[in-house]
Amino acid sequence: MRWHHNIDCSIKRPSPPKDTAAMIRSVRFNSTQAGLKKTALHDLHVELGGNMVPFAGYSMPVAYKGQSHIESHRWTRTHAGLFDVSHMLQSTLQGKDAVNFLHKVTPTDFQQLHPGVGTLSVLLNPNGGIVDDTLITKQSAHDFYMVTNAACAERDSQFLVDELKSVADAKWTPITDRSLLALQGPDAHRVLQHVLAWDQSLADLYFGQRRSYKLFNGAYIDVARSGYTGEDGFEVSIPNEDALQFAQSLLDNEMTKPIGLAARDSLRLEAGLCLYGHELDESITPVEAALSWVISKSRRNITEGVKFNGYDKIIDQINNKTHKSLRVGYRYQTKGPAARTGSKIFLPDGKTEVGHVTSGSASPSLDNINIGQGYVLKPHNKRGTNLLVQVRNKLLPIELVKMPFVPSNYYRG
Template sequence: MAIFKRFSSSGSAGVLMKTALFDLHVKLGGSMVPYAGYSMPVKYSQQTHIESHNWTRNHAGLFDVSHMLQSTLRGQDATKFLHKITPTDFQNLPAGQGTLSVLLNEEGGIVDDTLVTKIAENEFRIVTNAGCVDQDVAFLKQQIQGFACEWEPVPERSLLALQGPEAKDTLGSIIEEGPESLKDLYFGQTRRYTIGGVATPFQVDVARSGYTGEDGFEISVSNQDAMTLASSILADPSVRAIGLAARDSLRLEAGMCLYGHELDQTITPVEAALTWLVSKTRRDGSLGKFNGFDRIMDQIKNKSAAKARVGFKYLGRGPAARQGCIILAEDGETVVGSVTSGSASPSLGGITIGQAYVAKRYRKAGTKLFVSVRNKKFPIEVARLPFIPNGFYKPT
């Protein structure tokens, strides 16, 4: 499948790193490919990409995302520093709560998307993308100069994502605190739990979040306990190990961005349809002006952004439109945008979907356009994101 080529083309040079679960991936029949400098499973031999995708939507899937960079930020200026490099309000974020945000360069472009959790006042845990490690480290080290705080990667930690409607049942069955303790852990919140039923119980940090659009958890665990944790989770027959291919199609259906596709250093949060990341309490500058403040606020107040991220779906059959394919107006001639991601949607019966940037006037849902793939034009229409309803666990 073409989706495999996209993964295997990433980070193929040099010696590949291995996560703490590498031997387990091989044992389970993982098709290992280079990805962001690591050898990672794109799929497993016991099921196809589509079967893996549908299993996660209907049951629960376990993903190894240990290639992601986990780090900490602490010190008296930690919040002030975050308020310079992100547009999100971390001063008023409750302890134990996490939020998606973006790291911004001086022009307001996105250096990376990130999940930031507030542990305590001026103490945060940060997760950023594996493929952006070098640029993120350089950016953070340069930007932090002059601030009384310290940022450092967390060594010897793995990150596992347990995703799907049955994920809560599986996790609830292996934590000493029991399933009841998960009932008041809502989307975006983080809590420490103890994994029981093993020779030596150990602690994990659990965030109710994920990259699939389903309810689920991202679990930070020491490398020495990662194999035990994964084995305990996979002992539940409702859980299967899932690879990168399904992770990508799941996030695409969920309308989520992939750095290097929907996001890069020239794109602002407003253009990326992520204006909600710019907290309303940050928009008057009273909590400090973030990088690119004037440009981003002009796009919000004066609607000056020239392009917008949108979803699209084919109106008939056709090959998936990959990154770089051009989007044409209804006349079939005028170029109005370009594709960032695309694939068939297993949850929608195989209809081809995608994301793209288009000139702002074409962003309305239902707008008819064409996409050019291999010199052939296929009719599409702009669709609302996400393509399927999310299953995030929130207070009623």
């Protein structure tokens, strides 16, 4: 599947940049010299009353007028929320050496992945630390689609370019002319189905799969059944020039409301998902981040062929439990202010520090009880362990619990 497959060729579109390094320099120049970048939906956000804030070099809506953060959050859990995530970096990786390259920079087996299927993985530095988390979809044997975080776009770009220098036949190309929209919630499939052509059906598109669909107006979109809320939903890649009409057609449905960054963060926290720069960074391995499942079993005993970055360290952590701390989830056992990033975690004696908070907030889906994620030293990281978190000058009781905090509702057929 190619990106412009079946798109109306009468519309002129900018060709992909020939020089990836030049593109990176251009992005850096535009974001620093010309102010904040804007997505194709920027004017629509303003028209809808979006409270626009700087985020990852873009002007993005944190919330919308007449709709509180909690209302936006709960609407997504019960109906359908539309998120503009066009600030995230879309790209393709193509060539006969594409799989070998992915097997060097990620611990996931992409040889065994079926075409049209995507999976969450992580980009690894030479020490096994996480450069970024990423969703990678296999489009064909030598063709992959990638989505990485907006805040890491420049670092990811440079990392991939540098790692590719020793690869003979693999080309990484950023996609600069397409928007990315996330439609999330239990009514998402009804809303999206309504704007598809009459002969198109989402019924056999399952969680993790991605394919092209024709819209009622004849345009084509690329749809992945995925998202970062824990709900059923879709991430839709669409040409910039078609994005506004598409978004408006989704919002014309009374089941859909626009949702901003604030609710996106609280939804992902309830879903037990990581946020780069909080739960993940280059000093943390996937084992420490409780993401060992992204390390394919077929890649845990490599005797020949490509080993992923940090292989020896990561496999030692899996086999010998040599890591000292682990990502955990917790919930308050009493009322009190939410613990924020960096808050210290103590044993019940209130003196022995055993960890720190990476994300924390009230949970709109759980009657606003405070929840969070953090890293806790072994052996104090087991579920059911009672600890204390420091908020200002108070120590508040917490219990380590299983994640996700609310049940996931992915559509698996």
